Amino acid sequence: SQQGEEDPQALSIQEGENATMNCSYKTSINNLQWYRQNSGRGLVHLILIRSNEREKHSGRLRVTLDTSKKSSSLLITASRAADTASYFCATDARTDKLIFGTGTRLQVFP
Amino acid sequence: DTAVSQTPKYLVTQMGNDKSIKCEQNLGHDTMYWYKQDSKKFLKIMFSYNNKELIINETVPNRFSPKSPDKAHLNLHINSLELGDSAVYFCASSLRVQETQYFGPGTRLLVL
Numbered sequence: 001s002q003q004g005e006e007d008p009q010a011l012s013i014q015e016g017e018n019a020t021m022n023c024s025y026k027t028s029i030n031n032l033q034w035y036r037q038n039s040g041r042g043l044v045h046l047i048l049i050r051s052n053e054r055e056k057h058s059g060r061l062r063v064t065l066d067t068s069k070k071s072s073s074l075l076i077t078a079s080r081a082a083d084t085a086s087y088f089c090a091t092d093a094r095t096d097k098l099i100f101g102t103g104t105r106l107q108v109f110p
Numbered sequence: 111d112t113a114v115s116q117t118p119k120y121l122v123t124q125m126g127n128d129k130s131i132k133c134e135q136n137l138g139h140d141t142m143y144w145y146k147q148d149s150k151k152f153l154k155i156m157f158s159y160n161n162k163e164l165i166i167n168e169t170v171p172n173r174f175s176p177k178s179p180d181k182a183h184l185n186l187h188i189n190s191l192e193l194g195d196s197a198v199y200f201c202a203s204s205l206r207v208q209e210t211q212y213f214g215p216g217t218r219l220l221v222l
Contacts, residue, residue: 030208042114042200042213043153086151096207097143097166100153 004089004101012107019076021104023089024069030092032065034074037086037103046074046087079108113137114214116201122220123191131186131217133201141165142184143202143211144176153200159184160207191221 004025013019023032031050035043047063049056049072056063062075076083086105090098114135123129135142143166144156157176158166164176173189184201201214 033210035213037151040216042215043202043211045210045212048210088153092208096160097155097158097168098208098211099155103151 004091004099006087006089006101006104008104009102010105010107012109013079014109015079015081017079017108019079019083019106019108021074021087021106023072023074023101025072025089025091025093025101026070027091027093029067030094032063032072032092033090033098034061034063034072035088035090035100037088039085043088076106079106081108081110084108114201114203114212116199116214116217118217119215120218120220122222124222125191125193127191128187128189129191129219130188131199131201131219133184133186133214135182135201135203135212135214137203137205137212139203139205139212140181141204141207142178142181143204144184144186145200145202147198147200147216149197157184157186158207165207191219193221195219196221 007022033048034046037043049065060077065072086103088103089101141160143158147153159178162178175187178184198216200216202211204211
């Protein structure tokens with residue numbers, strides 16, 4: 001079964017608004033990663049957060065990790081139309097492989 | 111100067127045919143992967159190689175056979191293609207296992 005599930009499955013917002021996506025996973029991890037996939041393209045890495053970290057920032061992105069709840073969130077502030085994409089969390093489940101979640105489709109309207 | 115490249119980008123073929131997809135990375139990474147993304151965008155790992163050695167082999171039909179001639183290349187050969195093999199196949203690489211992965215642009219396979 002899948003390790004990660006994103007919530008919501010789809011999100012539509014206006015430019016300038018913030019977008020929050022959540023990821024829940026099932027087993028212990030070493031790290032959790034967030035990726036973005038534009039339509040018809042490959043995945044692009046956004047942020048890696050390790051199990052001993054609680055929060056990480058990168059530009060307009062903020063990721064939190066709560067290992068006690070086995071959950072993570074990705075916040076995109078001041079969204080832009082170019083942020084329109086699918087966003088995936090991925091966990092390692094303390095193995096050599098990444099297990100990807102189901103993804104959140106974000107639509108940002110100009 | 112593409113980091114991870116795949117060929118072909120599109121592949122349309124008949125059921126029963128044999129086809130190959132090639133992947134090359136110029137990042138100097140030790141680990142390479144093949145993923146399958148289905149029509150619902152669910153991404154699942156198929157294989158992983160570390161320094162040319164197979165380290166991950168998920169429950170994949172043995173019609174799929176990866177080959178890594180060197181650390182920079184990981185090819186995927188598929189025998190006796192079936193309709194259900196239609197998907198987008200992504201190659202990826204990372205410096206080490208569990209680290210950030212860099213994805214290729216994908217190969218869109220359509221089996222008729």
